[in-house]
Amino acid sequence: MRTLSIIALVATTALLACTPKQQTREKAPVRVKTETLSAAQTTAAKTYVGVIEEAQATAVSFTGMGTVKRVYVSEGQNVGRGQLIAELDDTQARNLLATAQAAASQAEDALQRYSLLHERGSLTEAQWVEIQSKVTQARSQLAVAKKNLADCRLTAPVSGIIGKKNVNAGETAMPSQAVVTILDINSVKVRFSVPETEVRHIAPNTASQVTVDALGQTFAGGRIEKGVQADALTHTYDLRVRVNNSSRTLLPGMVAKVEIGVAPSQPRGTAPSQPPRGGATISSGIPAVTQVPPRGGREGAEGAFTLPLTAVQRRADGSLFAWTVDKSSTAHRTPVEIGATLGNRVAILSGLAAGQLVVIEGYQKLSEGTKVVY
Numbered sequence: 001m002r003t004l005s006i007i008a009l010v011a012t013t014a015l016l017a018c019t020p021k022q023q024t025r026e027k028a029p030v031r032v033k034t035e036t037l038s039a040a041q042t043t044a045a046k047t048y049v050g051v052i053e054e055a056q057a058t059a060v061s062f063t064g065m066g067t068v069k070r071v072y073v074s075e076g077q078n079v080g081r082g083q084l085i086a087e088l089d090d091t092q093a094r095n096l097l098a099t100a101q102a103a104a105s106q107a108e109d110a111l112q113r114y115s116l117l118h119e120r121g122s123l124t125e126a127q128w129v130e131i132q133s134k135v136t137q138a139r140s141q142l143a144v145a146k147k148n149l150a151d152c153r154l155t156a157p158v159s160g161i162i163g164k165k166n167v168n169a170g171e172t173a174m175p176s177q178a179v180v181t182i183l184d185i186n187s188v189k190v191r192f193s194v195p196e197t198e199v200r201h202i203a204p205n206t207a208s209q210v211t212v213d214a215l216g217q218t219f220a221g222g223r224i225e226k227g228v229q230a231d232a233l234t235h236t237y238d239l240r241v242r243v244n245n246s247s248r249t250l251l252p253g254m255v256a257k258v259e260i261g262v263a264p265s266q267p268r269g270t271a272p273s274q275p276p277r278g279g280a281t282i283s284s285g286i287p288a289v290t291q292v293p294p295r296g297g298r299e300g301a302e303g304a305f306t307l308p309l310t311a312v313q314r315r316a317d318g319s320l321f322a323w324t325v326d327k328s329s330t331a332h333r334t335p336v337e338i339g340a341t342l343g344n345r346v347a348i349l350s351g352l353a354a355g356q357l358v359v360i361e362g363y364q365k366l367s368e369g370t371k372v373v374y
Contacts, residue, residue, distance in 0.1 A: 029371040032362030034325055037305045037354050046201075046261075050192030052212070052254040053240070054185050058158050059178035060085060063151050066092075070169050073162050073180060083156045086167070086179050090152040093145070100138070100145035107138035160184045163252065183252060188245045189225070192258045193236040199226065207261040208241050214254055219243045221258070305352060306345040311360045312338060322352065323359035323366055331359065331370045 066088035073085055114131050117123040163183040167173050190210050194202065208221030222242035230237050241258060243250065311322055315333075324334040339347035352358065357374070359366065366372070 029329065029373045030331075030362060030365045032323075032325075032331075032359045032366070032372045032374050034357045034374045035307070035311070035360045037307075037348075037352055037356050037358060046198065046259070048192040048194060048258045048260065050190040050210075050241075050256050050258045052243075052250050052252055052256055053189045053191050054163070054183040054252045055187045055189060055242075056158075056184040057163065058160070058182045058184075060154060060157065060180050060182060061176050061178050062086075062088060062154055062173050063175060064088075064148065065172065065174055066152065068167055068169050068171050068173050068179075069152075071165065071167065071179070073165070075162050075165050077162045079156045079160065079162060079182065081156055081159045085154045085156055086173075087154070088152040088173065090149055093149040093152050097142075097145040097149050100142040104138040104142040107135040111135045154179060156182060158182055158184065161248070185245055185248055185250065185252065187222075188243050188250050188252070189240040190221070190243060190256050190258055191238055191240050193231070193234070194239050196230055196235045196237065199237045199239070202226065202239065202260055209259050210241065210243050211257040211259070212250065212254055213257070215249055217249070219245075219250070221260075224260075305348045305354075307348055307358060308360050309346050311358055311363070312336065312346060312348075313363065322348075323363045324352070325357040325359060325372055325374065329372055329374075331366045331368070331372050333368055 069087045069089045071086040073079060073083075079085070111131055114123055114128065118128045160182040163181040165180050167177070167179045173179060202224060204224050204226070206224055208224065209218055210221050211218045220243070222244065225240040225242075227238040227240075241260075307322065313321055313323070315321060319335060320338060321333045321335050323331050325331055334351055336351035337349045339349045359372070359374075362372075
């Protein structure tokens, strides 16, 4: 009897010792890595290399030919509208002006003298008309001579910075030959090339930022201008993003890095991209995920989120889901619809909301209702 009691006590002790360990193993949470959905994930950044250009370049030139007497500006100098840029040798222009002034004075004097004869009727009407014509010609020649003398002084038609000086003192300036180029850099444009497969994702108001390593600064990008003619060899389009440059620290020719927030949606009326023949594979070891157009036939929508490609899983029936974590740290399968792939991420068009936790690593050990730590 005593032996049976001892055996029962040992068995009970062993059972009590094993049960908590088994329960602990069964309830141990799975460690995962999660990502919180936010509005910042509605776009995927694309990076391009660009070159800074002036907003506008104005070539300033003389209207006539002559020897440059003096140039008053240098490259990189700020100039204001109306500021003197250069002068031509005006010796000949002054001589022509003196001749025109003398001819005009003679014609005016003749007009006064013959007007008395005309009033007395001693002058025929034809003679009077001829005298008036000569006065008009003399006045016109005087105005031309004054204009030629004034054109020997070249002034800035706009405000800006001198980009390039093409003529120096002592050289002969030709008509329409640019003496200097005035650049407007109060705002600049950053020109960069975009492949034809990506240009459709960029709209004039797409968010962007520009980083210039030479200055160690980042600037907010403004409106984007899209070129309509592609390069025949590279099949890329030139785009330009405006950047405010009131401090004039950005100079033409600087290399810049342009980060564009590419919207995951496709423009209306554009056919969705087709997967490669034989099915598309998102990543190694993961079933292919086919892009599913959202309800209403529109691929992509404003406010769509993006997730790593590996975070989207496929059920046996072909439907797609992602593992989400609720407030009690419990994992659940959440059906989703996806849009276009952007690099190693994919647009989530429906099924998820901002602020939700989505498992992006460690999902292989999960099942419905599994407790997790992250």
